[in-house]
Amino acid sequence: MGRITPTFRQLYFKYLHKLSKHFVPFLRDKQKVAAFNIFVSKTWDYDNAAMANSEVPSTLDIMNLTAEVDNRAEIELLSRKLDELKSMYNKN
Numbered sequence: 001m002g003r004i005t006p007t008f009r010q011l012y013f014k015y016l017h018k019l020s021k022h023f024v025p026f027l028r029d030k031q032k033v034a035a036f037n038i039f040v041s042k043t044w045d046y047d048n049a050a051m052a053n054s055e056v057p058s059t060l061d062i063m064n065l066t067a068e069v070d071n072r073a074e075i076e077l078l079s080r081k082l083d084e085l086k087s088m089y090n091k092n
Helices: 008-022 030-053 059-091
Strands: none
Touching: 008 030, 008 059, 030 059
């Protein structure tokens, strides 16, 4: 008999279930709970194909990598907007 390897999706939701049961209830700040939920939904909704096809060894590593990429993209966008505002301010 061959070994059945769970799919990425199965592993991902298994980790989410464990985090929802053993991590989230112990967050004291409701904003952090909301941030966790947003993090999970954005990561899965937007980048599940990239996560599933990556060769990062653990689902949690993949989530962290994906979040880091998302954070970096937001930082870059905000940095460009700030530069635009600075140049507009300096013209006046």
